[in-house]
Amino acid sequence: MTDTIALAEPLGTFEEQALPATRVRGYWQSVFYRLRHDPVTLIFAAIVLLVVSAAIFAPLIAPFDPYKESIVGRLKPFGWRGHLLGTDELGRDMLSRLLYGGRVSLLMGVVPVLIASLIGGLLGVVGGFVGGRSNTAIMRTMDVFYAFPSVLLAVAIAGAMGGGMANGMLALTLVFIPPMCRVAETATTQVRALDFIEAARATGARTITIIRYHVLGNVLGPVFIYASSLVSVSILLASGLSFLGLGVRPPVPDWGLMLSTLRQSIYVVPLVCGLPGLAIFITSICCNLVSDGLRAAMDVRM
């Protein structure tokens, strides 16, 4: 018997247990706890919530009909005859159009990202976990799409399929699948090499069970943060499509479309013309900051 053994303490005593003194919380409890103590995220989350509810309740709060034109009231500044944020080049109320435009823009921002995260994430996780030839096949296909700049790709796809909101969303979804897949694949490959996956295999668990219980939880974080940063990109790209006439068609209000049509009047009423851009900017930056805060709160290792 060696010297080290003589030092051993008797078994059954919980000798190490006094060490960590943190309170034991459930997962969601600790996430909410961390969120509550993060005022920056809370403020920006409130702004996002405000923008979203304004879009949802647009018919209730909009002071005017967003389609009602007026020959005399074109391009008026803030506060002209009750038009709080002025009027556009056809005399329509800017505030009402911004509220209604938020509906389209937010939809175009969220839906493609959601679908792309599902499809791209799934492809990435399966490819990354299975590895070998199927992974190579998936990832090289994605690389082909990667070769094009995302704006160009979106324009090309939307252009080929014709304009309209549904086609615009489809184009954006296709654009977002490759980067989403890449993020999920990278995260999966990192997780797959760890011993706990091997330990799970040693219990005889099937691949699908291991992916469900051990891989998804570890991949969700990176995918989530990346997806939320894509929401703002998606709003901007959707605006770009509408700007080029490939997304929403006039007279439907959309922030990108409004920016596009108002740009000719930028010297007449600069403040009014900048409003759609400001809306896009605020929404995207708030989405980014909220996602950043959420990721931090959801990281159990913090």
Place this chain on the structure above:
Amino acid sequence: MPDSLALDPRDRGGLQQPLLIAHDLRKHFPVKGSGGKSVQAVDGVSFTVGKGETLGIVGESGCGKSTLARLLLHLVKPDAGELVFDGDAVGVPDGIAVGALRRQVQMVFQDSYSSLNPRMPVRDSVAFGPFVQGEKKDEARRIARDMLGKVGLDPELFGPRYPHELSGGQKQRVNIARALATGPRMVILDEPVSALDKSIEAQVLNLLRALKRQFNLTYVFISHDLNVVQYLSDRVLVMYLGRAVEIGPIDAIFERPLHPYTRALLASRPSMDPARRIEVPPITGDPPNPIDPPSGCRFHTRCPFAESVCETSDPVLDAWEGPQSHVAACHIRDPLSGHTRSRKA
């Protein structure tokens, strides 16, 4: 020890039948861009593990110990060779399926942190094994609570914690609980204490000893630390460069090592007596490249007794003749080999 061992209900061949027989296991990892060369991680290793015993496996870093451990569970598919678990060949049509093997053999890994899912409370990591093997969720949780208690962790206090909230020793206890939660008969311990400091190491070793008694376990204990192996093992297998060079009972190996490599390993242990310091390094140089191992005896490049016969002919390890047999793969042990020392031996 085997004499006090109660038979497991799943036992098939009785105490005389070894629990695990590995025959000529081989695993070569191809090296990309080398023109068909491969790392000979495990190259024809055979041994047996009796019921209720602890077989220690020792060797330098890179000698194939961990690959061997993974081969035993088919976590890595062997290129050649057979595994026989309690009389049933593993992974062949008439034998025991790999899935069934994994119900009876479990493994504890060296890196206690990466072997636990960082986003899972440790009680769920422990409950995962029973759950995938068919227990209901509640029952799996109950087993997990029970096992955490058995390894000396309060289930109420530690169960809901995440791995990063535990110390190295606590994490390794969780890993042991996870391995035992499925009720295995055999546990492969791949350097379970080498990442722990000395006082925690001793606690974990004592825990492993007590659990072995309590659950009638059979251990394959892999380590590079001879003191640790000596404390826990009944028999020892010494590996060098993918081969088994010596197998024997623990006392025989430590008192009368047969192979020059085993002697060098034993001599390299730090002495506890200041009057008996090691002055001459017992072994020099790095192990040869396993991609291109030396001809003949793989140890001849570092062996003080190497002769021409060692470069040309490969010494064989004698067959297993029961738990007390002590054999080494060395020409000096073989009177017919032509080695000048062999006649004296």
